[in-house]
Amino acid sequence: MPTDSWTEITTTDELVTLLGEPLPRVRDKARPALLEVDRDWLAASPFCVMATASADGRCDASPKGDPAGQLVHVLDERTIAIAERPGNRRADGYRNILENPHVGLNFLIPGRGDTLRVNGRARLVSDAPFFDEMLVKGHRPLLAVVVEIDELFFHCAKAFLRSGIWQPETWDPEGIVPRRAVLAHEIEPTGMTVEQLDDYYRPENYSKGLYA
Numbered sequence: 001m002p003t004d005s006w007t008e009i010t011t012t013d014e015l016v017t018l019l020g021e022p023l024p025r026v027r028d029k030a031r032p033a034l035l036e037v038d039r040d041w042l043a044a045s046p047f048c049v050m051a052t053a054s055a056d057g058r059c060d061a062s063p064k065g066d067p068a069g070q071l072v073h074v075l076d077e078r079t080i081a082i083a084e085r086p087g088n089r090r091a092d093g094y095r096n097i098l099e100n101p102h103v104g105l106n107f108l109i110p111g112r113g114d115t116l117r118v119n120g121r122a123r124l125v126s127d128a129p130f131f132d133e134m135l136v137k138g139h140r141p142l143l144a145v146v147v148e149i150d151e152l153f154f155h156c157a158k159a160f161l162r163s164g165i166w167q168p169e170t171w172d173p174e175g176i177v178p179r180r181a182v183l184a185h186e187i188e189p190t191g192m193t194v195e196q197l198d199d200y201y202r203p204e205n206y207s208k209g210l211y212a
Contacts, residue, residue, distance in 0.1 A: 004087075005124070006120075011014070016207050021201075022170070024117040029153045029154070030110075030151040030152065030153045031151065031152060031153065032078070032150070032151060032152075033077040033078050033149065034074065034077045034080075034149070034152070038116065038152060039074055041109065041116045042069065042071070042072040042074060042080065042107060042116070043069050043072070044068050044069075044109050045071055045072065045107040045108060045109050045116070046065055046066060046067055046068040046109075046110070047063065047064070047065045047071070047108050048063075048064050048065075048071065048072075048082070048105050048106060048107040048108065049061050049062065049063055049064070049105070049106045049108075050062050050064055050082070050093055050103055050104070050105050050145070051093075051103065051104040051106075052092075052093040052096035052097055052099055052102075052103050052122075053096055053102070054095070054096045054099045054100055055099040055100050057206060058096070058111070059096075059206075060092040060093045060096055060112055061093075062073065062092065062093040063186055064082055066083060066085070066136055067136065069109075070084075070134065070136050073134050073144075074128055075130065075146070078148060078149050079146065079147065079148055079149065079194065080118070080146075081125070081130065081134070081144040081145065081146045081147070082105075082144065082145045082147070083134045083136075083141035083142075083143075083144055084141055084142045084143045084144065084145065085139075085141065085142065085210065085211055086142065086209060086210070086211065086212065093140070094124055094143075094145075097122045097123070097124060097145070098124070101121040101122050101123060101167065102119075102120075102121055102122075103119070103120060103121070103122045103147060104117065104118070104119050105118040105119075105120075105147065106118075107153070110198065111166050112157075112160075112166075113156075113157025113158075113159075113160035113161055114154050114155060114156060114157045114160075115154070115155045116153075116154055116155070117152060117153055117154075117155050118147065118149055118151075118152040119149075119150050119151050119152070120147040120148050120149040120150045120151075121147070121148050121150065122145050122146065122147045122148075123145075123146050124143055124144075124145060125143060125144045125145075125146050126143050126164070128144065129131070130144075131144065132176050136211055137210075137211045138211075139212070179198075179201075180197075180201050181194050181197035181198040181200070182194060182197075184186060184197050184201075185197055
């Protein structure tokens, strides 16, 4: 793709000239420890995205989900833990954490446009007494990502308003992109037929392995 006609931003000054400076209340809103309202938010959130980067800058953004009230375990005002449950075993983000502990987390509440962003340093813990408090359907975590908070703040709803993501009337999950079974059959070397994959991804079948 030719790029000679692009105008690229290469300095902070150029970026500020284009976007402007943030208002003081936006610039200074980050805080170093959890408030009670932050704890309430974490208790209400069933989903977050965890961003990591390896030592050489390879990035990953991984979704994490559990029932609201069980996604995040608060250890103290500066420390939280997120459980790892059975998954695809790629562990891209965890491999990054072993090289570079810095993580960014964005916690969502369904229907809310604002989010809670947490930046900090993570470590992987394979067992600890607090795992007993992270049971879901009788299963302890496989491991926990323990995050020491550097800063956290609420992020505004503009991206969600622009996208209309919480407006069901705009949803068309299979209107353009084929269903998961077709994607797996066409792109991933599963060795299974579409019919077999449809059965595999059927919610009542796929959900059986969420915690076992």
